[in-house]
Amino acid sequence: MIRIENIQKKFDDQVVLNGITTEFEKGKTNLIIGKSGAGKTVLLKILVGLIHPTGGKVWYGDTDFTKLNTKQRKAIRTDMGMLFQGSALFDSMTVEENVRFPLDMFTKLTLVEKKKKVNETLARVELTGSNNKYPSEVSGGMQKRVGIARAIILDPKFLFCDEPNSGLDPTTSMKIDELIRNITIENQMTTVINTHDMNSVMEIGENINLLHLGELAWVGNCNEVMTSDNKMLQDFIFASPFLQRLRDAAISQS
Amino acid sequence: MNIFFHFGRYILFMKNTIARPEKLSMYWKETTRQMINIGIGSLVIIGLVSVFIGAVTAVQFAYQLGSSSIPKYYIGYIVRDIMIIELAPTFTCLALAGKVGSNIAAELGGMRQKEQIDALEVMGVDTTAYLIMPKIFAAVVVIPMLVVLASFMGMAGGYVACTIGNLVSDAEFMQGLRAFFDPYNIWIMQVKAVVFAFLLTSVSCYQGFFVVGGSIELGKASTSAVVISNILILLADYILALLLT
Numbered sequence: 001m002i003r004i005e006n007i008q009k010k011f012d013d014q015v016v017l018n019g020i021t022t023e024f025e026k027g028k029t030n031l032i033i034g035k036s037g038a039g040k041t042v043l044l045k046i047l048v049g050l051i052h053p054t055g056g057k058v059w060y061g062d063t064d065f066t067k068l069n070t071k072q073r074k075a076i077r078t079d080m081g082m083l084f085q086g087s088a089l090f091d092s093m094t095v096e097e098n099v100r101f102p103l104d105m106f107t108k109l110t111l112v113e114k115k116k117k118v119n120e121t122l123a124r125v126e127l128t129g130s131n132n133k134y135p136s137e138v139s140g141g142m143q144k145r146v147g148i149a150r151a152i153i154l155d156p157k158f159l160f161c162d163e164p165n166s167g168l169d170p171t172t173s174m175k176i177d178e179l180i181r182n183i184t185i186e187n188q189m190t191t192v193i194n195t196h197d198m199n200s201v202m203e204i205g206e207n208i209n210l211l212h213l214g215e216l217a218w219v220g221n222c223n224e225v226m227t228s229d230n231k232m233l234q235d236f237i238f239a240s241p242f243l244q245r246l247r248d249a250a251i252s253q254s
Numbered sequence: 255m256n257i258f259f260h261f262g263r264y265i266l267f268m269k270n271t272i273a274r275p276e277k278l279s280m281y282w283k284e285t286t287r288q289m290i291n292i293g294i295g296s297l298v299i300i301g302l303v304s305v306f307i308g309a310v311t312a313v314q315f316a317y318q319l320g321s322s323s324i325p326k327y328y329i330g331y332i333v334r335d336i337m338i339i340e341l342a343p344t345f346t347c348l349a350l351a352g353k354v355g356s357n358i359a360a361e362l363g364g365m366r367q368k369e370q371i372d373a374l375e376v377m378g379v380d381t382t383a384y385l386i387m388p389k390i391f392a393a394v395v396v397i398p399m400l401v402v403l404a405s406f407m408g409m410a411g412g413y414v415a416c417t418i419g420n421l422v423s424d425a426e427f428m429q430g431l432r433a434f435f436d437p438y439n440i441w442i443m444q445v446k447a448v449v450f451a452f453l454l455t456s457v458s459c460y461q462g463f464f465v466v467g468g469s470i471e472l473g474k475a476s477t478s479a480v481v482i483s484n485i486l487i488l489l490a491d492y493i494l495a496l497l498l499t
Contacts (some may be wrong), residue, residue, distance in 0.1 A: 048376050077378035088373035102377055105280050160376075
């Protein structure tokens with residue numbers, strides 16, 4: 001479990017996050033949602049230590065991540081996996097080399113053992129046979145799956161996903177969501193996903209945190225989204241006229 | 255204030271590159287990749303530049319001698335010493351600042367923009383050490399070798415220019431190459447090569463690593479890497495000339 005306490009972040013005089021306190025639960029897909037500029041990416045980067053908060057604490061179990069030095073952070077980071085918005089695959093490496101990189105860097109496995117583990121992981125994300133392709137030779141959806149494979153190859157306890165569905169068609173998005181949820185349940189990871197994809201919110205939102213103008217505006221799950229009367233949530237979820245009509249129809253039917 | 259900010263950050267950046275590798279074999283693999291990029295990848299350009307510089311130096315010196323009483327074999331002697339002491343290390347590194355420096359800045363800047371550096375960071379890799387140390391180490395090892403090659407190619411260029419243009423006979427040029435040789439000059443050449451190699455790679459790494467923004471900023475960083483490296487190489491050349499001669 002990850003717990004954050006009173007997280008604040010300022011860039012010069014601009015307050016980006018203001019007193020965020022919440023929990024991300026183990027074995028669940030925890031979502032951070034909100035409009036563009038709400039502070040989602042900043043919060044995610046604070047969670048993984050890429051940005052240092054102006055104030056507040058990030059607890060990984062009993063350890064305050066913000067108080068650790070570089071060496072201590074490294075120890076926790078070996079338990080982290082992250083899928084970046086643009087996948088962040090290394091262009092000069094093949095799919096196999098990308099996925100194998102954490103094994104090469106942090107384990108003493110033999111090459112045969114590493115290849116076996118890579119093949120198992122690629123099969124897990126349905127990419128069997130793509131070992132020798134370069135990132136530029138595979139589609140956006142496949143790049144995301146390579147990114148997921150690389151993120152989970154060391155069996156991390158924490159998985160972070162920054163906009164995993166951006167730039168993908170709805171069908172591929174659903175497959176990625178399903179994959180992330182299945183991996184989360186199988187590996188009992190604490191997964192934190194930063195998204196503004198409504199389908200993800202409704203399908204895999206087990207613990208949803210809505211950010212609005214740098215503040216935590218609502219916490220709940222996908223079942224509570226439809227019934228909540230939180231105005232900021234309603235404005236965000238049902239922003240499009242189509243979804244508004246859909247909601248009105250559902251309410252009138254019930 | 256800006257220059258102090260960058261100087262301070264550069265010093266801290268260099269300090270952070272010295273760290274215990276997570277896995278030595280991975281660092282060595284990256285170092286050999288960089289050695290191939292810098293060394294093999296620069297052979298042709300360095301060879302060409304050096305041949306022509308040596309040739310031009312020989313022709314110019316022959317012109318300066320004219321019908322003076324200075325022996326003709328001095329052309330070989332001057333070409334050899336000027337290549338070893340000055341032209342091979344300085345021109346090689348100025349050329350490499352353009353080729354290798356801009357390449358390093360663009361590579362690191364691209365990695366920063368595509369969040370690849372962040373990805374390494376989240377994995378627990380010491381990004382400053384892993385991405386920078388192999389580049390600097392490879393440059394400091396390979397560039398002095400390129401400089402040695404450049405000095406030989408320069409002398410060869412001078413020889414060819416003299417023989418083709420009938421400026422001096424083969425025997426006289428070879429006599430000049432062997433005359434008044436001081437091994438200390440090789441030491442000067444190697445010190446210059448190591449210092450220039452460090453400057454051009456570290457400055458280029460710094461420019462690329464801290465890129466913020468889009469393609470325009472990446473282009474600026476790449477240009478700055480070349481310009482600042484060239485200025486620092488010339489400044490260091492002057493200081494080393496004062497200190498070593």
